[in-house]
Structures are given as structure tokens and as C-alpha cells.
Amino acid sequence: GRSVITLDDLSIPQITDLIRKATYIDSHRKDVAHTCDGRVLATLFYEPSTRTRLSFETAMLRLGGKVIGFAGAQLASVTKGESIADTLKTVSNYVDVVAIRHPKEGAALVASRAASVPVVNAGDGGHMHPTQTLADLATLQSRFGRVTDLTIGLCGDLTFGRTVHSLIETLCRFGNVRFVLISPDELRTPQYVLDRIDATPSCSYVEVRDLVSVIGDLDALYMTRVQKERFFNEDDYLRLRDTYILDESKLALARPEMAVLHPLPRVNEIAVEVDDDPRAAYFEQVKNGMLMRMALMSSVIGDDLPGYVPLEPKEV
Numbered sequence: 624g625r626s627v628i629t630l631d632d633l634s635i636p637q638i639t640d641l642i643r644k645a646t647y648i649d650s651h652r653k654d655v656a657h658t659c660d661g662r663v664l665a666t667l668f669y670e671p672s673t674r675t676r677l678s679f680e681t682a683m684l685r686l687g688g689k690v691i692g693f694a695g696a697q698l699a700s701v702t703k704g705e706s707i708a709d710t711l712k713t714v715s716n717y718v719d720v721v722a723i724r725h726p727k728e729g730a731a732l733v734a735s736r737a738a739s740v741p742v743v744n745a746g747d748g749g750h751m752h753p754t755q756t757l758a759d760l761a762t763l764q765s766r767f768g769r770v771t772d773l774t775i776g777l778c779g780d781l782t783f784g785r786t787v788h789s790l791i792e793t794l795c796r797f798g799n800v801r802f803v804l805i806s807p808d809e810l811r812t813p814q815y816v817l818d819r820i821d822a823t824p825s826c827s828y829v830e831v832r833d834l835v836s837v838i839g840d841l842d843a844l845y846m847t848r849v850q851k852e853r854f855f856n857e858d859d860y861l862r863l864r865d866t867y868i869l870d871e872s873k874l875a876l877a878r879p880e881m882a883v884l885h886p887l888p889r890v891n892e893i894a895v896e897v898d899d900d901p902r903a904a905y906f907e908q909v910k911n912g913m914l915m916r917m918a919l920m921s922s923v924i925g926d927d928l929p930g931y932v933p934l935e936p937k938e939v
């Protein structure tokens with residue numbers, strides 16, 4: 624099967640086609656309602672989730688498929704000592720596709736190697752979150768008509784923020800992106816992600832501590848939550864959690880057409896008053912997350928979308 628552990632598992636034409644498919648699905652919901660008839664998705668979530676699990680499950684239900692799974696490992700046999708590999712060898716007998724979230728980096732890859740059906744990484748520790756990136760790309764595409772030739776600020780917890788790592792990795796493949804990496808010294812972007820930018824001649828980055836001094840340069844600002852669950856030390860979390868709070872006074876310094884993204888959940892890093900600003904794109908991201916998961920599920924295990932005409936290879 625075609626597992627998606629990072630978006631490197633999909634070609635750029637495939638990703639571009641998924642974005643197009645999501646737009647098509649949004650306007651043809653009845654036409655696509657049987658694309659996954661008879662298929663079953665398992666959502667194996669060893670870590671909390673609202674959006675990712677519920678949107679995967681909704682995606683499958685809206686395509687005519689069915690869903691099993693667990694939300695929270697406390698009810699699964701991992702509590703009796705079962706390995707991820709044994710769990711996947713088991714669940715592969717039940718379903719056609721698996722979405723897995725796990726607190727350990729690399730867990731989704733381990734799962735995909737044990738499974739005999741496609742596995743989609745729904746977040747592995749502080750590493751990657753490829754389907755969030757699909758939502759992020761769809762949101763940039765709808766706001767700007769492109770995902771390249773942009774200056775994108777990423778702000779907050781760039782060390783543990785897996786959505787940041789996935790997004791940078793994928794935007795480097797599209798090319799022509801300037802990254803402004805805004806974080807405290809303790810939460811800077813991991814070297815393996817910086818190496819990815821360094822290896823991309825058309826992309827560049829700067830690392831800064833101050834949001835206010837750079838906000839006016841940005842096309843998009845990707846805010847992130849400080850990832851409490853990945854800290855070793857509660858004091859460090861408490862010291863760093865309020866470093867950046869985007870409010871209307873800071874947004875007043877930004878371009879009128881800048882887009883504010885956030886994978887959610889937020890704690891307090893975006894003031895609620897910003898939700899009414901036309902630049903706030905994070906609830907569009909939520910909608911795009913479901914549509915992109917519909918596009919992905921239909922591509923991985925579904926029938927062709929009725930009426931959907933893919934781009935000719937030369938056009939993508």
C-alpha cells in the first residue's frame with residue numbers, strides 16, 4: 624500500500640492534484656458520497672486530538688466508508704504491553720487504511736512497516752504531521768493562488784512543532800519561499816529542518832526572536848502553540864509559553880492581505896479578537912483539513928471521483 628509518513632511520500636504533482644481534488648470535492652459533495660463504499664478506516668490515536676481524528680473520520684464517512692478505532696491509548700492493548708508492530712499486524716486484518724497518531728517520533732514509520740494496508744501519519748511526536756501540511760497548503764493556495772513566491776513567518780515552538788517541520792519540508796520542494804523563523808533561543812528550528820532549507824537553492828531563512836519587527840514583511844504568519852506535552856521541565860514551559868501573543872495591535876503592523884495560519888489547538892498565542900479579522904485563516908484551515916483528508920482517502924483507497932478530471936501530467 625501507499626503509506627504517507629511524510630509528504631515526501633507524495634510527488635509534487637500528486638500534492639497539487641490533491642489540492643485540486645479537495646476544491647472539487649467541496650463543490651460536489653453528493654457526487655463523491657460513495658467513493659469509499661465498503662472501505663473501513665482505523666484511527667489509532669495514542670495521543671489527544673480533536674481536528675485530526677474527527678476530520679479523518681468525517682472524511683471517511685462522507686465518502687461512504689466506515690470507521691473503527693480508539694481515541695486515547697488507555698483503552699487499547701498497548702496498556703498490556705502490546706507493540707505498535709503487533710497492533711498493526713492485527714488491525715491490517717480488519718481495515719483498508721490506518722491513520723495513526725503517536726507521541727514517539729518514528730512510530731508511524733514503524734507502523735507502516737508492520738502493516739499490510741496503507742498507513743497515514745496523523746502526527747508522530749515532534750517530528751511530522753503531513754496531513755496538517757495538506758491543509759496548510761490548501762489554505763495558502765486559496766488565499767494567494769499559489770504556495771510559492773511567498774515570505775512565510777513561522778512563530779513560536781519551532782523545536783517541537785511537528786506541523787512546522789512538515790510544512791517547511793514540503794514548501795522547500797515547491798521552492799521559492801523565504802522563511803522567517805521566529806522563536807525564543809530555546810525553541811529554535813531543528814538542524815535537520817534547517818538543512819532542508821539550506822539544500823534548496825530557491826529558498827532561504829532567517830532566525831529572529833522578535834515578531835513585531837518582522838510582521839510587516841510577511842505574506843503569511845504561521846503561529847504555533849508551545850507544545851507543553853513535549854517539555855521535560857514544567858518551569859521551562861511556563862517561562863516560554865507566553866513569548867508570543869498575536870493580537871490586533873500587532874496585526875495592525877502587518878500587511879492588509881497577510882494570512883494568519885495556526886494548526887490549532889491554540890492556547891493564548893492568538894487573541895480571540897483576531898478571529899474576526901479577515902486575515903485570520905485558521906478556521907479555513909480546519910475546513911481544508913477535512914477536504915484534503917477526503918481527497919487523500921479517495922486517492923489512497925477509493926474509486927475515482929465521479930466527474931473529476933485530473934490535470935494532464937505536463938500541466939502539473
Ligand code: CP
Pocket residue numbers: 671672673674675676746755886887888
Ligand atoms: N491540528 C491538529 O493536529 O489538531 P488536533 O491535535 O486537535 O488533531
